[in-house]
Amino acid sequence: MGMVGAVTGVSLFLSFLCLSFGADSFRWAPTGDAVFLYADLSRVLNKVSERFLSVAIDASLLAEEKFMYLLSSQKLRTLAKALTPGFLRFGGTKQDFMVFTPHNKSAAAPQSHAVPLQSVLHQSSLSAEGLCKTLMLPVSLEEKLKVAWAEQEVLLQKEEIQGSFQKVRFSEHAVDLLYSFANCSGFDLIFGLNALLRTRNNSWDSCNAETLLSYCESKQYVMSWELGNEPNSYEKKAGICVDGHQLGLDFLHLREILNKSKLYSSAGLYGPDIGQPKDHRKDLLPGFLETAAKAIDACTWHHYYVNGRETSIDDFLSPQVLDTLAAKITTVLQTVALVSPGMKIWLGETSSAYGGGAAGLSDTFVAGFMWLDKLGLAAKLGIDVVVRQVLIGSGTYHLVDANLDPLPDYWLSVLYKRLVGPEVLDAAAFTDSAIPKRKLRVYLHCTNKQSPNFRKGSVTLFALNLSKKVMEIILPLRVNRSSIDAYVLEAGRTGTRALKSRLIRLNGVVLKMPDDNTLPSLHGVSLNPGHPVRLPGHSFAFYVLKDASVPVCW
Template sequence: RLFISGSVSFRTGLQATFCCRKRSDFLQFNNQKNLAKFRGPGPDYYLKNYEDDIVRSDIALDKQNGCKVANHPDIMLELQREKAASTQLVLLKEQLSNIYSNITITARSLDKLYNFVDCAGLHLIFGINALHRNPDNSWNTSSILSLLKYSAGKKYNISWELGNEPNAYRSMVGRAVNSTQLAQDYTKLRTLLQSVRYYHRAHLYGPNAGRPRKNAILLLDGFMKNAGSVVDAVTWQHYYMDGRVNKVEDFLKTRLLDTLAEQITKVTKVVNTHTPGKKVWLGGLGPAWAGGINNLSDTYAAGFLWVNTLGMAAVQGIDVVLRHSFFDYGYTHLVDQHFNPLPDYWFSLVFKRLVGPRVLAVRVAGLQRKPQPGRVIRDKLRIYAHCTSYDNHNYVRGAITIYIINLHRSRKKIKLAGTLRDKTVHQYLLQPYGTDGLRAKHVQLNGEKLLMVDNEFPELRPKTLRAGRTIAMPPMTIGFYVIKNMNANACRR
């Protein structure tokens, strides 16, 4: 039996980074529309030949022009896909070799990026290079002020972050940045933002520490002690497993799913020690580090980790979760090389359509087996509940959305009890599509394969379960259930 009671309000976000977070620490801004004339020798994988070959076919999004999508010949669109695929290989090679080239972003490229974000209704958080340093190891701000002034002149609504996993700099480039120096760098960046009128109240996030093990926790502790008041939210990253794991069964281990709660506890303890009540964001999330796992991190199986992360983070009070990534090296993408949605994209879409920011407590009867001495009983049936998203006009305020992860290898039945018993339920059951099982890269919703049609999202049609009917969860699946016309007091405010 399932009971739902009480409410705790959290603002849960769901965002995704656009490219490799690690590459932000090798990025420079040049206030030129096109760098072709100024580009010197050496590898420049992001920009070399890009603007000459592709700019004519770029989707010229511009909010001032109504965000219209330009029509281009198929051959030009294919060129974009080829460029994306080749860039991905370069990124993967750099990741494996741990040798990175500097890159430059031009004013034209920044314009394209911002216009895309603005037209898509997203918010851009720009990761600034923290590894551009002076001989005394202080942070070099030579190109940052130019970037800020250019963006301010365009009235670009941007938030900012400095560096990526600073605790790993020594292993990556042989140069360490300690917590004291990083705190000084963030203080300097805040001063620069305040010196540019348009950004004097801009949001600043950090320090984007890595998975909270010993070195990362020490860095975070020192940073919060010296600069905790400088940032608007504390960011950190979590990866569930080693990239060398190659078994689909590893994605079903409950002890693996539970590691996130342990990491959240470590981070919030440090943050609350120095700045009680400071917002904490999960600033980077992936199924596995080292680029993920081919034919696993981009399949249905990874969705168990992703959906569990969203539920657990909300319950633990994490305000925002940022997901790796639309396009990147490795295999943790939300889209494939042809920009078709992968399973985690569909999970994200259904989540955003149905799940609101207000979290509800869940009480379950008859779920746990009787504990045995020396044995930890872990839940293979995970149930989370929120108020249904107010942005979904198919449901009136007061509706409740439950999402369930069934890690059992057998079907499980859930009976709604109490005031939920006589309510109509809309089912959104997500299962792998095709013969690959949990390794599938396609998803079906209530038995229908999800596909983009003419660059448009398909209609997410629910299956109606009559009042009082038992919810039957097939083995190793994920389902969202909206309890209509619930008129829950906690969800009407």
């Protein structure tokens, strides 16, 4: 191309930007690859639930009831509280093999000379606050349980690979521990009932669920419910086939049971928790909604990007892999809109890789790219709640490891909760052709009004840099004179294996709990108005534009 042609090309590109953002919208002195931010600040695109980022506890924790006592760990409760408000879903594959067995003597609490946890649970004289302070796991017992849980996870993973699941019996003590954890941490509990208890005519046998409901009501446990996990895989897991119509009838039956209860007549009921609709089971969701849309409060489905046993680090950094989520969401949105327009839609279980996660990837820094992009894209497209699999449980996609130490995705989730509000704004990144497409991904929300950095009209931009190069984000004129608090997250170590680090740095400082009761300070770095917004390679960040004064965010 000659000099005139080159100049003309640049002029056309800049003219396009001026038309899109207004003349003089940008500072033009980038030191890295330049990315131009488009932002429509005139309207709220979507508004998601205040509990948008929610979490799950995998029902595999009940494989042996003694592990439920880990939920009384002070450290775990400290970590959990930072993720509220939110829903706490108790479910997963194992829920459809759970049978409630009250007064199961074999499920007694682990022996300890310390606090007798069972007796504390049943002290009706204690207030809710008093119970939370009293019901703490002794340190010596916690250490023994953590060692045993690490061994148990290996057995559970083998069970997952073999696809052969053993029936699990649980007592009222497990229910008490679960509810206490949710209540003391500040979560709204959603309990997943076993849908594979069937009658001879293949309808749901509700007898065991009614026994559980009766117990929970006697204890005045305020909670919501689900029925079954991934019914489109029942044939594979248990040799039972349930079509959408029958599944809908099962939910209608459960709703009738709830309606007869004083406590649960207005309780939430969510479902059908289907896996990604595909092949011969695509008809399950429409059939279910045609039958039972009036029974549920939100339609739930599950999503994972890749197979945990076949994936690679390249998948976690691939724009093409991340983009597949949009197509999946669109399919579900269209299906629900045709049958039940206006219904709320949840990602009722989701993480990076199915099959328990990808070892050495789903529990490391690189997993944050999939997680943060999913949060941004799901909110932008209209998903109301996203339930992360899991806070604690088997597999490698957990937020907290077997030692109850927080992993990188945990810290990312805490910052998201603190800084990102439910109001979604429309934003996009534009680059010239020299920069690989979609290597920098941006999302924009009003700032969380509960944030200590909140000012009326402030907005929070979060961005992911999938490339190795530094990216400079050129802000529109409307907001580029705002002061900024920057929260830049990078791998906890450097070098060739940095992306597989199980530690994370916030503005250069590795995040660790100073003690079991305290999180570290999570402060941003202040940038003066007009300061370049630079995002290092292979990192992600939150930028609170404190002086944006956007009217729709007041």
